[in-house]
Every structure is written in structure tokens, then in C-alpha cells.
Amino acid sequence: xxxxxxxxxxxxxxxxxxxxxxxxxxxxxxxxxxxxxxxxxxxxxxxxxxxxxxxxxxxxxxxxxxxxxxxxxxxxxxx
Amino acid sequence: xxxxxxxxxxxxxxxxxxxxxxxxxxxxxxxxxxxxxxxxxxxxxxxxxxxxxxxxxxxxxxxxxxxxxxxxxxxxxxxxxxxxxxxxxxxxxxxxxxxxxxxxxxxxxxxxxxxxxxxxxxxxxxxxxxxxxxxxxxxxxxxxxxxxxxxxxxxxxxxxxxxxxxxxxxxxxxxxxxxxxxxxxxxxxxxxxxxxxxxxxxxxxxxxxxxxxxxxxxxxxx
Numbered sequence: 001x002x003x004x005x006x007x008x009x010x011x012x013x014x015x016x017x018x019x020x021x022x023x024x025x026x027x028x029x030x031x032x033x034x035x036x037x038x039x040x041x042x043x044x045x046x047x048x049x050x051x052x053x054x055x056x057x058x059x060x061x062x063x064x065x066x067x068x069x070x071x072x073x074x075x076x077x078x079x
Numbered sequence: 080x081x082x083x084x085x086x087x088x089x090x091x092x093x094x095x096x097x098x099x100x101x102x103x104x105x106x107x108x109x110x111x112x113x114x115x116x117x118x119x120x121x122x123x124x125x126x127x128x129x130x131x132x133x134x135x136x137x138x139x140x141x142x143x144x145x146x147x148x149x150x151x152x153x154x155x156x157x158x159x160x161x162x163x164x165x166x167x168x169x170x171x172x173x174x175x176x177x178x179x180x181x182x183x184x185x186x187x188x189x190x191x192x193x194x195x196x197x198x199x200x201x202x203x204x205x206x207x208x209x210x211x212x213x214x215x216x217x218x219x220x221x222x223x224x225x226x227x228x229x230x231x232x233x234x235x236x237x238x239x240x241x242x243x244x245x246x247x248x249x250x251x252x253x254x255x256x257x258x259x260x261x262x263x264x265x266x267x268x269x270x271x272x273x274x275x276x277x278x279x280x281x282x283x284x285x286x287x288x289x290x291x292x293x294x295x296x297x298x299x300x301x
Binding site for chain 2: 009012013016020065068070071
């Protein structure tokens with residue numbers, strides 16, 4: 001099974017990278033862009049098939065190291 | 080006074096800190112390898128600047144789980160002094176020995192320059208040789224030095240007099256111009272600027288000496 005993890009800066013946290021890319025898109029003529037935010041995408045290959053147990057394990061990993069709860073939120077999708 | 084300097088793969092200010100403590104201040108100083116689970120007999124630990132573990136994942140995120148950092152946490156809990164400089168500050172935040180986090184500079188650029196820092200309190204083992212309001216000229220060299228914390232925490236830091244130094248001209252977007260803070264016990268200090276790079280006239284400023292002199296005074300009077 002594969003865990004696909006998205007880590008994003010919290011809404012309250014400044015994301016200068018997202019802002020810069022937003023400005024670049026606007027200057028290239030892409031219209032109607034409200035906001036750009038940039039995060040990370042992490043793939044973890046997992047052994048075992050118990051989805052609930054794997055989810056719990058990945059939750060713990062995200063909380064402990066893969067994200068920093070002070071500045072980031074995360075989402076886990078298991079496939 | 081005995082100093083220990085932690086060395087991670089990717090630390091690059093460890094030798095600068097060693098030079099200042101051992102040669103400029105003539106203090107017994109030793110390195111502590113990141114795999115060592117004991118600090119030995121030290122009064123103050125320096126978590127130096129650099130790019131520990133290549134800054135992978137987040138700055139300081141991997142270094143914080145090293146055996147040496149567990150020993151640093153134990154040392155800090157017992158009231159021992161800890162100073163984290165630049166990457167050391169980032170590691171101390173990741174380790175939750177200090178609150179908040181350090182994120183990408185607002186202007187996205189790595190900034191390497193001398194800045195003016197205002198000492199906000201002399202009530203700490205790290206600033207007791209400074210006057211409140213005194214301005215120190217000390218270099219910064221970081222890409223991720225923008226201090227972030229939620230407003231409630233900033234208020235708490237302010238109310239508890241735990242913001243030890245602020246930027247006079249904010250270079251990186253840090254909330255409330257914060258350049259360095261201490262923990263509740265006032266024995267753990269993290270700052271982005273490099274006092275070890277401003278402790279000799281040959282380097283253009285000696286203002287950083289005041290931070291180390293404060294530590295020496297605190298240890299002697301303890």
C-alpha cells in the first residue's frame with residue numbers, strides 16, 4: 001500500500017513562495033487567480049494491508065516528523 | 080566554565096563557536112558528536128549553526144531526533160544552559176525546547192549581512208551583561224529565519240519578558256521583529272544572528288562577546 005501525504009502551510013502562516021508564484025502567473029497573463037499556496041507531497045511505500053493500522057501509523061509519523069504542527073497541516077490518502 | 084558544542088552532519092559554525100569559546104574566552108570546550116547520548120560534564124551547550132542533515136524536510140527536523148539532542152533536552156530540564164544559534168535555534172524549536180517555528184524568509188532570499196539587534200531585557204543568563212535597549216551589531220546568515228508563532232504565544236512571550244533580542248530593521252519578516260527568545264525557565268536561548276562571528280575586532284564587531292560574557296557571568300554566579 002502507498003501513503004500519499006500532502007503537507008501544507010497553515011492559513012495563518014506566511015507563504016512567500018506561493019505569493020511569488022501567484023505574481024508570476026498573473027504577470028504571464030493567467031487571469032482569475034485568487035491565491036497560490038505551496039506545500040509538499042510525500043509518498044511512503046508501506047508493508048502490510050490493514051488500512052486502519054497503517055493510517056494510524058502515518059498519522060503518528062506526520063505528527064512526529066513529517067509535518068510541524070506549529071506551521072503545517074497534513075492530509076493522508078492510502079491507496 | 081565547561082562548554083559542549085554539538086556537531087551534526089552539516090553543522091558549519093561549530094568550529095567558529097569552538098574558536099571563540101576556547102581561544103578568545105579561554106574556556107574548556109569540547110565537541111559532542113550527534114550520536115553521543117551523553118554530553119559529559121558541561122555547564123553550557125551550544126547548538127551551532129549550519130545545515131544539519133542538509134536541511135532536509137524542514138530545517139532542524141531530523142537533527143532534533145539525534146541522541147545528542149535527547150541529552151540536550153535532559154540538560155535543559157535540569158536547568159542547564161543551552162544556546163542555539165541560527166540552525167541551532169531552528170533545531171531547538173523543532174525539538175519543542177523553544178516555542179514557535181522558523182520559516183522561509185519573507186523575501187525568499189538567503190540573507191548574509193550585519194544587522195542591528197536591540198536587547199529587550201537584561202534579565203537572562205544570555206543578556207545579563209547588556210543594557211536593556213542596547214543595540215548590538217551582529218551578522219545574520221540564513222534563508223529560513225522568519226520567526227512564526229500564533230498571536231497568543233507572541234503575547235505570552237512578551238508578557239513573560241522572553242523576547243531577548245529584536246531586529247531594529249526586520250530583515251526576514253519575523254513576527255514582532257523577533258530575533259531571539261528564551262524558554263519559560265530562561266535557561267534555553269535561541270537566536271538567528273551569529274554572536275560567534277562578532278567576537279573579535281578582526282571580524283568587524285565585538286558585540287557578540289556580550290552574549291558569551293553574559294553566559295560566563297551566569298555560570299559563575301550560579
